[in-house]
Amino acid sequence: MWCDVKLLDLILPVRCVVCAAPGEQLCRPCRDALPRLRPPLCARCGKPTQWPVTRCGECAGRRLAFASARAAVAYDDRVRSLVRGWKERGLRTLAAAAADAVAEAVPPPGATVLAFVPPDRARGLERGYQPAERLARELSERWSLPVEPLLARTRPAARQRGLSLGDRRRNVAGAFAPARDSPTRVCLVDDVYTSGSTANGAASALRKGGARCVEVVTFARVVR
Numbered sequence: 001m002w003c004d005v006k007l008l009d010l011i012l013p014v015r016c017v018v019c020a021a022p023g024e025q026l027c028r029p030c031r032d033a034l035p036r037l038r039p040p041l042c043a044r045c046g047k048p049t050q051w052p053v054t055r056c057g058e059c060a061g062r063r064l065a066f067a068s069a070r071a072a073v074a075y076d077d078r079v080r081s082l083v084r085g086w087k088e089r090g091l092r093t094l095a096a097a098a099a100d101a102v103a104e105a106v107p108p109p110g111a112t113v114l115a116f117v118p119p120d121r122a123r124g125l126e127r128g129y130q131p132a133e134r135l136a137r138e139l140s141e142r143w144s145l146p147v148e149p150l151l152a153r154t155r156p157a158a159r160q161r162g163l164s165l166g167d168r169r170r171n172v173a174g175a176f177a178p179a180r181d182s183p184t185r186v187c188l189v190d191d192v193y194t195s196g197s198t199a200n201g202a203a204s205a206l207r208k209g210g211a212r213c214v215e216v217v218t219f220a221r222v223v224r
């Protein structure tokens with residue numbers, strides 16, 4: 001094609017990535033209708049529950065390298081469109097909207113630094129289009145915490161989509177390594193919490209780097 005997506009973005013009117021209404025990248029009604037996650041939640045993995053619990057059916061019996069996981073919204077079709085626009089087109093205002101939703105839903109972490117799940121180079125994401133890092137930078141302003149690139153990828157991950165839970169866990173085990181020494185308390189930021197495998201693999205690498213307590217924060221969470 002003779003012109004790339006960024007040029008098209010300049011030519012075409014801005015449309016809401018969810019409902020295609022012209023005007024904004026995420027229109028006010030769609031922003032207000034994001035499926036926010038509210039307590040009670042599992043204190044450990046953040047799954048919505050009937051009443052407050054410290055473990056739930058999803059995380060009981062799992063060894064998790066993180067102390068807690070929290071997310072702002074449930075991952076549904078609207079949120080998928082939003083995350084896709086953010087990932088594929090680097091739409092900056094979507095990252096800001098996502099960070100606003102997180103800051104509303106999730107109390108500031110007890111960490112001294114924000115880390116992010118490093119991009120998978122094999123996916124060909126351009127610099128600046130990486131949702132986890134972009135979200136961490138937006139949250140850094142809201143929570144007055146520095147962002148540090150504490151993690152590296154050791155190898156490209158195979159696609160997670162379509163893999164069983166067990167295969168997902170094996171797929172990400174060892175996919176991350178510490179890039180530098182971690183402070184004791186770290187908040188790990190990612191765009192979507194799916195099975196928890198990525199968060200767990202990344203948190204495990206942070207702990208190898210010296211972190212003692214890792215709190216995971218994501219914009220969205222798959223709720224089964």
Ligand SMILES: [Zn+2]
Binds near residue numbers: 017020027
């Ligand atoms: Zn809309």
Ligand SMILES: [Zn+2]
Binds near residue numbers: 042056
């Ligand atoms: Zn749980």
